[in-house]
Amino acid sequence: MIKNQIKAVKVNNRQCIILFIIAGMLICWNAAADTFEFSGDRFSTIMSKGREYTILSGNAKIISDSTTITAQKIELYGDDYRFAECSGMIRVEDSEKGLLITAEKMVFDRKEDISRLEGAVVMEDLRNEVVAKGNYLEYFGKTEKATVQIGVRILKEDMACRAEFAGYSRNDEILELSGLPVVHWKGDVYRALKITVNLDTDEIFLEGNVSGTIYTEQETEESEEQLQGADSLLDAYPQQDEVESGTDADTGTSIPEKE
Numbered sequence: 001m002i003k004n005q006i007k008a009v010k011v012n013n014r015q016c017i018i019l020f021i022i023a024g025m026l027i028c029w030n031a032a033a034d035t036f037e038f039s040g041d042r043f044s045t046i047m048s049k050g051r052e053y054t055i056l057s058g059n060a061k062i063i064s065d066s067t068t069i070t071a072q073k074i075e076l077y078g079d080d081y082r083f084a085e086c087s088g089m090i091r092v093e094d095s096e097k098g099l100l101i102t103a104e105k106m107v108f109d110r111k112e113d114i115s116r117l118e119g120a121v122v123m124e125d126l127r128n129e130v131v132a133k134g135n136y137l138e139y140f141g142k143t144e145k146a147t148v149q150i151g152v153r154i155l156k157e158d159m160a161c162r163a164e165f166a167g168y169s170r171n172d173e174i175l176e177l178s179g180l181p182v183v184h185w186k187g188d189v190y191r192a193l194k195i196t197v198n199l200d201t202d203e204i205f206l207e208g209n210v211s212g213t214i215y216t217e218q219e220t221e222e223s224e225e226q227l228q229g230a231d232s233l234l235d236a237y238p239q240q241d242e243v244e245s246g247t248d249a250d251t252g253t254s255i256p257e258k259e
Contacts, residue, residue, distance in 0.1 A: 037061075037062070037063040038056060038060075038061065038062045038063070038074075039056070039059075039060070039061045040056035040057055040058055040059060040060040040061065040074070041057065041058025041059055041060075042055075042056070042057045042058050043055070043056055043057075052076075052077060052078070052079075052080075052081060053075070053076070053077045054075070054076040054077070054081065055073070055074070055075050055076075056073070056074045056075075056076075057072065057073045057074075058072065058073075059072070060072065060073055060074040060086075061074075062074060062076075062084060064110070065096075066094055066095050066096035066097070067092065067093070067094045068091075068092075068093050068095075069084065069086060069090070069091070069092050069106075069108065070089075070090070070091045071086035071087060071088055071089060071090045071091070071106070072087060072088025072089055073086065073087050073088055074086050081110070082109065082110050082111050083107060083108065083109060083110070084106075084107070084108040084110065085106070085107050085108075086105070086106040086107075086108070087104065087105050087106075088104065089102075089104075090102060090103045090104065090105070090106050090117070092106070092115065092117075097127070097141075097144070097170075098125065098126040098127035099123070099124070099125060099126065099127075099170075100123070100124040100126065101115070101117060101121065101122070101123045101124070101137070101139070102120075102121070102122045103117035103118060103119055103120065103121040103122075103137070104118060104119030104120060105117065105118040105119050106118070112142070113140070113141030113142050114138070114139070114140055114141065115137075115138070115139045115141070116136075116137075116138050116139075117136070117137045117138075117139070118135065118136050119135065120133075120135065121133065121134055121135065121136065121137040121148070123137060123139070123146060123148070125168075125170055127170065128156075128170060128173055128199060129156060129157065130154065130155070130156050130168070130175075130199065131153075131154070131155040131156070132146065132148050132152070132153070132154050132155075132166065132168060133148075133151075133152065133153040133154075133155075134148035134149055134150055134151055134152045134153070134166070135149065135150035135151055136148070136149040136150055137149075143169075143171075144169070144170040144171050145167070145168065145169050145170070145171075146167075146168045146170070147165070147166070147167050147168075148165070148166045148168065149164065149165050149166075150164065151164070152164060152165065152166045152177070152179075154166060154168075154175060154177070156199060158185060158186045159183065159184065159185045159186075159197070159199075160183075160184045161175070161177055161181065161182065161183045161184070161195075161197070162180075162181065162182045163177040163178060163179050163180065163181035163182070163195075164178070164179025164180060165177070165178045165179045166178075173198065173199040173200040174196065174197070174198060174199070175196070175197040175198075175199055176194070176195075176196050176197075177194065177195040177196075177197070178193065178194045178195075181193075181194070181195045183195055183197065183204060185202075185204065187215045188212065188213060188214050188215055189212055189213045190204055190206060190210075190211075190212040191206075191209075191210070191211045191212060192206035192207055192208055192209060192210045192211070193207060193208030193209050194206075194207040194208055195207075
């Protein structure tokens, strides 16, 4: 009888400690966000002053304001749990801003609202109907700007882009491409050292070693069908050094090099 009572007291004390830890985390996060929730299959934490560290694993989830982050593992650390380091099947969704991002690794700075993501990153801008793909993406929430690097693909209706580096402003709808950039737009093809695209007005600006191909009306209808498989088209298209600059005898008319 006495042993059973002692066990009951131990369990209750442990529950109180866990509730105290959770309450402390909620206070820290509420200092910078209106609401904060978290969940996971497993939970562990260190509450020592200056060494605050919490791990959520197994279907881990954190919700802060309009942003929901899910991953296989989420580590919270720093002053007032400023940083969230996520890994495994990451999904970031901001319902207010119309943004969805998936990746394999991510570090989120809650104070500065900056996210750095790695590994087969896909960003869907639902507001502007733009999809960006790459192996590294940095997103600045305060300015709604993103940089994408390594094997970049940008997709939008009637447009498919390829480059090694891209800067994208969601508010201005401006896309800047560099690193052997190629733009396929309504059947036409454009190349340059740097390409800037206004996604709102459909204006394209080319700088340095400019070349391109303008298709006839009949050829454009055929190329629009090919554009539906944009990713395959970009991967299959010959690199810049495989085609003589400024000419393409089989497909169309050359755009002269910029003076």
